[in-house]
Amino acid sequence: MIHPVAWLAWVSAMLVTLSMTRNPLYLGLILVWIAFVTIAIRPLASATSPIPISPVRFALVVVTLSTVFNGITVHVGRTVLFRLPGFLPILGGIITLEALAFGFLNGVVLSGIFAAFTVLNRVLPIQAIVRLIPQAFYPVAVVVSIAVSFVPATLHQFQQIRQAQAVRGHRVRGLRDWLPLIVPLLVGGLERALQLAEAMTARGFASTDTQRANSVQAQGTIIAGLILLLGGWLLRLMWGQALLGLTVLLTGVGLIGGTVWLAGRQVPRTVYRPQPWARNDWSVVLGAGVTAMTFLFSWPGLDRSSIFYYPYPTLVWPGFHPILAVATLGLLVPGLLLLRQRNDTIGRVLRRMVAERA
Amino acid sequence: MITFNHVSYTYPDASQPALRQINLHLPEGEFTLVVGPSGAGKSTLLRCINGLVPHFSGGTIKGSISVNSLDPIQATPQVMSRHVGFVFQDPEAQFVVDRVEDEIAFALENAAMPPQEMRIRVEEVLDLLDLAALRQRRLDTLSGGERQRVAIAAALAFRPQVLVLDEPTSQLDPKSAEDVLQALVRLNSDLGLTILLAEHRLERVLPFVDRIVYLPSNGSEVISGPPREILPRIELNPPLVKLAQALNWEPLPLTIKEGRRLSQQWSEGKTFSPKQEVPTSQPDKPYLQAHNVEILYDNQPVVRGVDLKLWPGEIVALMGRNGAGKTTLLKSLVGLIRPKRGQITVANQDVAKSDVAQICRYVGYLPQDPNALLFADTVLDELLITLRNHGIQAGGSAGAISPQELLERLGLADKAHLYPRDLSTGERQRVALGAIMVTRPGALLLDEPTRGLDYLAKRRLLELLKSWRDDGMAILLVTHDVELAAAAADRVLLMSQGEVIANGTPGNVLGSSPLFAPQIARLFPNTGWLSVNDVLESLM
């Protein structure tokens, strides 16, 4: 069992790494790792998603669309395939291999991101995701809990209302005929909400007092953080001060993050069955961190130019640095851990069977 | 212990006080039953104990209340929640999370209890309410009774000294209600927990109760005392007690066992001819016919090969265990569920060939939850909407009754312009009845119509049904309420596992059934008596 926060770290690293590069070799590697993890989580996958979109299907659709769209709207590049008549708006012009390639690569990036999130959706049950909501937002987490719990009850009530209205002669023929279905659902829901509020109050749930989180001090710190955020970003963009801008930006992020964290500490609340953080989780976070750091920041002695592969102006063979390829392995860690767990279990079962036969 | 001292309370925007000068003292460790007609203020009284009144509801309160030397008016419900547990009526609107164990832990998490302590509390409460096997289940997969037990468990997680329950079994079937009440009895006798229960169904709980508190309908002059002392003074009695009062039996029996002793004494030396049941002559054509109906759910048969005939001018009660297929059968008669096999005709029309709206012009169907029907702004509008749905003009067109007349018959004429959802449970049910009866159907099907009704409302419903029956309507009601069936039905059908296993007069079907016999029948077996009137009539 991998802790939800570790999974979150993995998905973030995925997001970061995929956004940073358009090099088809690295992208290909990362996609292979995602596929591996997807297969490894199969026994764990909770059957929650009723409308699953297969990541493979998504990939096919998106890659095709992206390739074609970029190919026919961007008329830049040296390897001309053919030419569309110039009088056509937007579409008129040369269709180049480079444009197609760039569209293709973008599609691949999007598919990778989607596939990574699919893993997250499949492996984390709803309660685990709700638990990830920071303590400072406890009222929001309660609202989400209530909403999730009441979906089946609301559906059931909708069925009852539909039958009850049918029984008094109601037929659904046009849009207006949905009114006798929606209004009782709404009114019934509001009545239920009052009853629920009463029950919650009776069990000691008082309006959560996050007073200290919104004290003048906290608000001031947040404002400072926001200004730093904006400032740092503008520094990077407008005045090309990459490092300084980044530092200022991150300070802003830190200030705000710190305020949120402190606000969370003020909320008096404990957790009934906290999921323990194990060695596996450290491994996942470490692996994710290594990959993300390698792709995000420049390190002395490491030639990261192959990351910034760019098909324009001429389509060339992408560069490849073995260390960078190895760095992507950090994203494979969850798959390896889960597979080892599965093998352990299988091994244990097999051994028990053998022992029973003996 | 709980003390009320000259307590008066008025809801915000209300013209009349809900409670007037209540004086009450309840010692510790007692199982107290709070009874009174609907709207008398029972709920308000109970909510005073944990501070929901006035903190949640607003309003003006006078007087003082003391609960184990705490003042709930000064202390907030949050503080009181540690000392008073509260369970509400609706099993569907009390839970925040979707698993049993997490729900119980929710209140504890919110109170910042250390995890070690939380685990102990959760385990002990799961054992107390016998929920250990259900701990990981999702709440929406549980039955109503199981859910109410979870609600009780959640209320007990803080180890309160008092447990207050506001009609916790009114939405439940008898078996579930029994489970819940037995759990309460155990809690009171084994743990010495002080319990206050507001309840309409007195029969099950009377033997275990130490005290009855009665609130008359004007919210004042509360009387309180041991059951045998209070019961003779109030009207809301189970048949056993009524009969005992009428025949002056002493001491007042609270259980069938006590009643049997007295009834045997009383019957000694008297001979009775068994009650003659005059078979009602039936007109030729049944209004509603079902032949060989088979219904599947999830590919499992729920109703197997049922034959049913409903004649005009009779009331038929359809009874049976939970899950026997009663509601499913009822729904198929109006086309809400399509049977796999079989033929159903209503007023000479084949149900399979029409849609529900068409069928319901000729058959009225009252669902279990009449609230699902109500959405208009006034009572009168509800009736007019049905007419509009069917395309009938609201002014004395052939076949339709005038809405005003119907409202008068239902006793709602003075409420014609009120918002339906603000009315009491019984009144809302009657509005729903109006909405389905306005097309003057020849038959009426009711699904568990007495759930949540007090004795008075039940009686009114009974009178209404009987008057419609006398006008020639065919009425079929699904019910668990044995006394209602005994009082109202001309015929009783018993269903079990999807089949009709008995069909006959109430005396025949209910009289000797160990499960379904009404109280009077249990007192006097083999006499054919089902109600107090039967006994009293035989004396003349």
Add this chain to the structure above:
Amino acid sequence: MKKEQLLSIVIYTLTTLIGAVAFLYPFWQPALPQTNIMGQAHANDAALILTLLVGICFVVLLLEVQGQSISTKLIALLGILVSINTILRFAEVATPTPGGLSPIFFLIVLTGYVYGSRVGFLMGALTLFVSALITGTVGPWLPYQMFTAGWVGMSAPLCRPTVWLLKGEGKWFEVAVLAIFGAFWGLVYGIIMNIWFWPFATGPTSQYWEPGITLVETLERYAVFYLATSLIWDAMRSVGNIIFILAFGLPTLRALRRFHKRFTFDYQPIYEPLPPISIKETV
């Protein structure tokens, strides 16, 4: 004005500003003097920084909206309303609806209009969140959806002055104003979501290969992109919002208003105590 209120306003303004600037960066960024070769690297991490900025703005806004305290009644109210809206979204995702037609916005607009900005914001943001949870479609676009939908609900009370001035409460005029509001957001929601999507789909290509591209050019390209991909989609959403608000508006408003007082009053109970009784007094 109290200090907290002033600071609140500052925070709302700043987050809006940063949010807007961040969302619109594909437009004004290429017009910047950008000559260094590091441009490409920055192009890629610009998308990341954008996500970070918008995410932080959302978090700050959420914290601000949560405010001092949310009463238990509002928490229960939101929970139930969000579950109803989630079911509507279910219906939208499961059935083939034309274009971006979505039934969830009419409830978000009406709830925000009757109950205020806080409830409106949470209604919008959490509808998207809970429906993503339930359908298993949590994805990188979710924070943007939540932010934008939150804004829809949060800005709904802006309709109030118009309705009040023209004394249209309870009449069809009120619903008409809300329908126009819904139509506006139907389009703008799509435009905003597209801005997020655009750099991914086409990449920061044109900007860097053709340095010095002007703002007008960028707008043109975006307009093209938008027309080709999403105008019809968003028009359907707009039209859908108009239809839903006009068809269901008045009864829904009536229902919401009926309960408004019960959910939001903070009635101070009026208490007239008596001296506590002695235990010997029994009835």
